[in-house]
Amino acid sequence: MKLIVREYDLDSSEPAVIIHDDDCIVLGVKVHDRVKINSGDVWVSLVGNSDTIVERGQILIPNIYLKRYNLKDGDEVEVTHSPKPDSVVYIRKKMDNKTLTKEEIYAVVNDILEAKLSNIEVSAWLTSLYINGMDLDEISHFTNAMVDTGDRIEFERQPVFDFHSVGGVPGNKVTPIVVSIVAAAGLMLPKTSSRAISSACGTSDFVETFCNVELSAEKVKEISENVGAVFAWGGSMNLAPVDDIVIKVENPLGINPRAQMLASIMSKKVAIGATHLLVDIPMGAGTKIPTMEVASAYVRDFTD
Template sequence: MKLIVNAYDVESIEPRAIIHDRDCVEIGVKEGERVQICGKRQYVMIANRSDSVVKKGCILVPKDVIEKIGASEGDEVSVMFSPKPESVRGIRKKMDNQKLTKDEINSIVVDILENKLSKIEISAWLTSLYINGMDIDEIADFTNSMVDTGERIQFERTPVFDFHSVGGVPGNKVTPIVVSIVAAAGLMLPKTSSRAISSACGTSDFVETFCNVELDADSVKRISEEVGGVLAWGGSMNLAPVDDMVISVENPLGINPRAQMLASIMSKKLAIGATHLLVDIPTGPGTKVPTIEMARAYTRDFMELGDKLGMHVECAVTYGDQPVGSAIGPNLEARECIRILEGWDHPSSVIEKACELAGIILEMGGIPNGTEEAERILKSGEALKKFKEIVVAQGGDPNLKADDLKPGKYKLEILSTSSGYVHTIDNKDLVQIARAAGAPGDKGAGLLILKKKGQRVEKGDVIMEIYADVESKCQRAKDMSIRLQPIDIEGMLIEKAGKAIR
């Protein structure tokens, strides 16, 4: 059936085509069923029926859908009934805890890419993975299918090293230091990173405060081969696009299925051409991987999956039950990171973690005594020189200095209400507070943690500073910190027992 296509400008989690009731009867489509819309290209959407929102003979779709089908508003397009995709059978099969074939997995991935599966069906897919999981062969097939949905970067130079942290610990600002050390040693590490979704600051959120991170695949290839490293936002390239589509459904559900996480990480690494990968697995209460047993299980998974995919994978289980360093938030993290490259010897936790991780990669590249060599490269200034080369290649200031990155102009202090020692720090609470202050969208927003686990605190000491670009957000973050009390201070005496003196 031919209908006139027009746009509606309403944002929705799952955009739908709105069709007049009588047109729906003629097409033979019911509410919630699929229609295929054909212009120069075709697109499948869920149909909504209406006798008031849309005129007979017309179809309303989002503006971006009109672009995707290669049409313009007012054009005549073909609209026809589209049956439920065969891949739904594969989803039901996984819901019944059965193993899927390579073709069944590929069918699900392709139908997600082509928008043939509804958000409800993708949610069912993710829930089935969360409950029933996949074996390593299924995950390898899932990974390869996701890679095949997007572009791949083919480097002339090999080997290609890569590094990834599974996340879950705030303030984990080591990536630019690791990349700079590794590139300064003569190896190549093209690093793509994410922006924050539920955290206070992703790597790309703070790297973009001093250089451009929205690079296309050709730029990533050129800069990496010329300079040895790159710090790019993965979302600016078409690498495993189905992964991003699935994540948009996964986050509201609040689940992170093991199979999806492994395939998500490894598909991006395959797409960028990595031959050697180091995976950082922060472990501890409040992280994505709360126990050492779970961390060891993930280590086995990543290494076994790497073997299946022809990639050399090593893992580092790292300390993650408190922030890495002191700073949380884009400008604050960027400043702390660059200060270390400039020669500052604090916070030691950032230096130690960066050098340990860089050292593992150096040894993967055949350089002996990796950690010691990483420390030498950092202290000698070679890492800073390489860092500035990367920044300039990505459009940044060649004279960049750490103190160019300014925290928000509004600042409030959180004081200790008792004396004692810092017993625990709640990562999730700190993330909530930093986000209340405006991070990561407001680049000056964030936190400075001035007292870490095991340190002595006196009553009235400043234990945390809150920064914000907006005064009301600063106060809101302070109110939240007082309510949540993310830094727990206890004395040395746990309990007193004794007999009364007569």
């Protein structure tokens, strides 16, 4: 079916094209199904439907897609139904507590990046990791997949030190203190942090109260090599971008699965080329790590 492009100037946590109800019936699609769009480039998007904000014969496309695929208002595109990606099968496989291959994990990560999976499907992925976990080989593949779908920063100055606190302690922001001490000692520590995941305030949220954390990769490299340290929100760069997509889904659930946490931490460290890493694992009531046994397991995981 040929449809006329209309600009969809609205940010959404789940980018999707919107098609008129009647056209959806002809295409054989419903909400959260996928369509293949041929605009010179061939790409797949989730679908939303409406009979009020879009007319028959039109397709509303978010700005993010217009820019990515060089489309403009009034262009004509060919739209057809697209089947569910194989990654949905792999998510169900992990829900059944089965081990995933490297190729299967890469497929899930790539489809999250390309917005081929709905937030519901990403939630199912996270829940399966929360309940069933991953073995170390799976976590290794997961980490590498997250790194390979983004950019890397290559520093001329060496060595590259890094620090990460698993967090979970309300009001405890040890990272700015550690980074400042390390930089004052003449070492280089380019610190990228996340916003809130399972609490009301992440390190980047806190640091943003006194300095700008939305920096480009080039700026992070420049400041780190000249000053010795920097505070930056990982989401402002293309370092392991899937991690920041997943965090937006994790936050409402209030969970941070062990496998996701490990892959998230290590992918950012690999992406910035860290040669030395110190990890803080708070343990006890009110933290993410309730007992010494669980803390010891995390130590083994990071070491392995």
